[in-house]
Amino acid sequence: MFKVEGAEARPDRGLPSRKNIFFDLDGTLTDSGSGIINSVQYALDKMALEEPHPEELFRFIGPPLHHTFSTRYGLTNTDTDKAVGFYREYFSEKGWAENQVYPGISAMLGQLAERYRLFVVTSKPEVFARRIIAHFELGPFFENITGSRLDNTMTDKTELIRHTLSTCELDPAATIMVGDRKYDIMGARNNGVTAAGVLYGYGTETELLEHGADHLLRTVSDLGGFLLNE
Incomplete structure (x- = not known):
């Protein structure tokens, strides 16, 4: 039941x-989850950013990417666009299938x-x-x-x-x-x-x-x- x-x-x-x-x-x-988190980690590496609490990467599952990147890491609009671009670079090739x-x-x-x-x-x-x-x-x-x-x-x-x-x-x-x-x-x-x-x-x-x-x-x-x- x-x-x-x-x-x-x-x-x-x-x-x-x-x-x-x-x-x-x-x-x-x-x-x-795996594909999204791997894509986020790829973007962070490209941006030379570190996430001290890996469990926080789950924040990216659900809300719009721009909002989460900018609020979590205090990025400017320009840097947020770059981070999202790197995310999609990985996601479009590998992440979507993970x-x-x-x-x-x-x-x-x-x-x-x-x-x-x-x-x-x-x-x-x-x-x-x-x-x-x-x-x-x-x-x-x-x-x-x-x-x-x-x-x-x-x-x-x-x-x-x-x-x-x-x-x-x-x-x-x-x-x-x-x-x-x-x-x-x-x-x-x-x-x-x-x-x-x-x-x-x-x-x-x-x-x-x-x-x-x-x-x-x-x-x-x-x-x-x-x-x-x-």
């Missing part, structure tokens, strides 16, 4: 009437796609998101993939969700956003979309609940059971 936590405070925001499901990519569909689909995701998507409209909404550059989705043969499950631009626009999750709702002419009240970080939860709530947080990714239960998650799912199995439950 799967366990859904965090829904008690908002019992009116369940799934039964939801027809559209938005999925984050990193930490939700794929375990991308990644794996979470066990059970493909089977779950196959079942969901028979009943719902599925979308990917990620702050990762769309060109990389599409490459990863195609590489893991997940493309047929999704109606649309929305990501940020390489010119560092469209990086905010609120904007990305709003853009997808508008472009695909979707009703926010009939939509649920699934993600592992606070940015997914905030983006959903800012658009009137139900927010479901997963705990097998890179966010914590505290982080997701503090930012208003309507539901929390601990495993991929829990997530599938919840989304398929009518």
Whole structure:
């Protein structure tokens, strides 16, 4: 029996009437930590910067790169652009493939796609998101993939969700956003979309609940059971 936590405070925001499901990519569909962290370390080496606390590199999984590089290391706009450029240099060649689909995701998507409209909404550059989705043969499950631009626009999750709702002419009240970080939860709530947080990714239960998650799912199995439950 799967366990859904965090829904008690908002019992009116369940799934039964939801027809559209938005999925984050990193930490939700794929375990991308190695590729992202290796790309960050490559950029830091190129910039002659040191991270004294390696565990802090996990900060880069989820939020826009420019924000994390600039705030973590106090970089100027010019140096932030350089760091992101070095990151993408590694990521575009190697980092994107240092990644794996979470066990059970493909089977779950196959079942969901028979009943719902599925979308990917990620702050990762769309060109990389599409490459990863195609590489893991997940493309047929999704109606649309929305990501940020390489010119560092469209990086905010609120904007990305709003853009997808508008472009695909979707009703926010009939939509649920699934993600592992606070940015997914905030983006959903800012658009009137139900927010479901997963705990097998890179966010914590505290982080997701503090930012208003309507539901929390601990495993991929829990997530599938919840989304398929009518």
